[in-house]
Amino acid sequence: MAWAVTDKRLGEKRDVEQKGLCQLVEELKAGERRGCTHLVDAFQGRLMWEAEHVFRLVHEDAEELVSDVLLLVVQKIHCFRFRRDEKDFHFWVMAIFRNKLKDLVRHKALTKGLLEYFDEQRFSDSEETPGAEREVVAAIVKEYEDSIRRNDGGGHESGNHAALERVADVLESMEPWERVLLRCRALDIPYREIAGYTLKSEGQLKVYHARVTKKFIRLYSDHLQAKAGS
Amino acid sequence: MSGEFFDLVLRIAYLEGAVDIHGAYEREVQTRVAVEPVPEASRALLIRRLENAQSLAAPVRDLPLTLGAFLRRASRTLPRGGADLARRIGVSRNLFRLLEHDRISPLKIPVESWLRFLSFFRLPAAELEVMLRRTHRLVVLQPSYRSTLARYSAGPRGRRKNQILDRAAGELYARAELSVPPDEQARLDALLTSIRRQSGCDPGKNA
Numbered sequence: 001m002a003w004a005v006t007d008k009r010l011g012e013k014r015d016v017e018q019k020g021l022c023q024l025v026e027e028l029k030a031g032e033r034r035g036c037t038h039l040v041d042a043f044q045g046r047l048m049w050e051a052e053h054v055f056r057l058v059h060e061d062a063e064e065l066v067s068d069v070l071l072l073v074v075q076k077i078h079c080f081r082f083r084r085d086e087k088d089f090h091f092w093v094m095a096i097f098r099n100k101l102k103d104l105v106r107h108k109a110l111t112k113g114l115l116e117y118f119d120e121q122r123f124s125d126s127e128e129t130p131g132a133e134r135e136v137v138a139a140i141v142k143e144y145e146d147s148i149r150r151n152d153g154g155g156h157e158s159g160n161h162a163a164l165e166r167v168a169d170v171l172e173s174m175e176p177w178e179r180v181l182l183r184c185r186a187l188d189i190p191y192r193e194i195a196g197y198t199l200k201s202e203g204q205l206k207v208y209h210a211r212v213t214k215k216f217i218r219l220y221s222d223h224l225q226a227k228a229g230s
Numbered sequence: 231m232s233g234e235f236f237d238l239v240l241r242i243a244y245l246e247g248a249v250d251i252h253g254a255y256e257r258e259v260q261t262r263v264a265v266e267p268v269p270e271a272s273r274a275l276l277i278r279r280l281e282n283a284q285s286l287a288a289p290v291r292d293l294p295l296t297l298g299a300f301l302r303r304a305s306r307t308l309p310r311g312g313a314d315l316a317r318r319i320g321v322s323r324n325l326f327r328l329l330e331h332d333r334i335s336p337l338k339i340p341v342e343s344w345l346r347f348l349s350f351f352r353l354p355a356a357e358l359e360v361m362l363r364r365t366h367r368l369v370v371l372q373p374s375y376r377s378t379l380a381r382y383s384a385g386p387r388g389r390r391k392n393q394i395l396d397r398a399a400g401e402l403y404a405r406a407e408l409s410v411p412p413d414e415q416a417r418l419d420a421l422l423t424s425i426r427r428q429s430g431c432d433p434g435k436n437a
Contacts, residue, residue: 022356028284036280040273048266050259055241062266067276074283082354087260094256102245118238133236140239164248167239171249180251186240187255197254213236 021086028077039070047097054188055101056118065104069097109145136217139224140167170219178212181205295404297365298332304351305330318350319343332400335369336362337417341424348429355429359422364404366418371403371410 024042027035044066051062073093082088108117115138143163171179177198184194191202198205243249294300305312316326320343328334336344348358409415 022354025354026356026360031284033281033284036277036284039280040277044273044276045265045268046259046262048268049262052266056238063272067279070276070280071283074280082357083352086354090260091253091256094259098245105242105245114238114242137235137239141242144242161246161248164243164246167243168248183240183244183249183251184254186237187244187251187258189251189254189258193254193258217236 021089022082025077025080025082025089028074036074039073043070043073043093047093050097051101057104061104065097065100069093069100072096072100106148109148114141114145132221133213133217136220140164140220166220166223170216170223173219174212174216178208178215181209181212182216185209294361295364295401296332296368297336297361298330300361301326301330319347332365332368333372336366337421341421341428344421344425345428348425355426358425362422363418366414367408367410368400368404370414371408372400 021042024035024038027038047066047069048062051057051065052059057065073096076096080089080092105114108114140163144161147161147163171182174182177200180197181194184197185191191205194205195202200208240249244251244255294303301312301315305315312326312330313323316323319326321329321339325334325339329336329339344358344362347353348355410418
């Protein structure tokens with residue numbers, strides 16, 4: 001029975017892919033109920049994967065987040081316009097996903113604390129993080145949380161987080177291929193894809209990733225010390 | 231594994247817009263094979279929630295009713311109006327005027343011009359298709375209501391009445407779900423299939 005349901009769902013998903021996102025948007029704009037089914041088949045599993053496996057949210061949070069994202073898609077579908085091709089819709093949904101995720105991260109920063117949230121759920125059991133890396137990450141996250149709290153108290157949208165701007169500055173001071181590697185791997189983009197952007201082989205990138213991370217940690221620490229010294 | 235913990239910082243930086251990867255992540259998500267299996271109950275619950283939201287949201291369509299209405303609106307926003315638009319689409323000024331007033335069937339315009347139209351207005355083929363179907367139906371059915379209108383008086387008072395009726399009938403035919411003769415329908419379907427295939431928005435292409 002379970003297999004039959006899975007097969008049926010896979011068939012529906014293929015159906016959505018074949019018909020394309022143009023038709024999905026048409027259905028949603030026309031207020032057709034099947035549009036909701038097609039939207040869920042096309043995006044729920046995909047976004048759940050990203051929320052849980054890339055952004056490391058707990059299952060319940062991921063489920064609620066994806067539900068909110070798709071709800072907003074249905075409510076705002078009349079504001080959506082294709083500009084180039086049918087991929088526009090995917091990018092639009094991803095922009096909503098990113099914004100909702102950002103709100104969730106800010107909320108966790110204000111309430112539970114990000115390190116507590118992510119550490120407890122994902123990292124403490126199996127991962128061995130070097131002390132220096134842990135220290136630097138903790139310092140950045142703490143500074144980020146403080147800036148969120150300050151902005152929340154002031155009642156305006158935060159746009160300038162000194163810690164994140166420093167992260168961006170340190171990345172800029174690295175080799176282009178190094179920062180592409182770090183940025184892309186953080187979002188689980190496969191080495192194969194990154195190889196295309198950096199003109200380095202997949203094998204080289206796998207070897208260099210840990211070294212480049214250490215280099216970033218060292219540069220960031222130096223950057224902080226230099227700032228404290230001046 | 232070292233690096234996992236550090237990635238948290240870069241993810242936050244990405245979400246806050248402090249680092250940019252120029253759409254590489256969004257492109258990757260579209261092609262990713264890994265998808266979280268969703269329990270049937272959770273899926274059904276979400277669909278129900280979305281359907282409720284959909285029924286509450288008022289449908290607002292601002293897509294013009296016919297191609298003529300679309301072109302008239304677009305002409306107003308361009309500095310040289312219709313002349314510029316006609317040149318960009320690749321049709322003569324006379325043909326463009328007929329299109330503007332829904333006096334010519336879209337079948338008379340070559341596929342290449344429709345492709346230029348799509349690319350110029352960055353419209354999805356599906357939206358053009360809706361407008362072309364309505365316009366074609368309007369053009370095909372116009373003679374039948376014109377003969378009805380001809381029975382009205384052509385005097386000064388009648389002319390105004392005719393204008394109102396003309397507009398009303400045009401809108402009625404564009405909105406109504408009326409079937410056109412099968413041969414006309416077949417020709418229109420062939421044109422739309424060519425546009426879809428050549429614009430790269432053919433649902434059968436990804437199969």
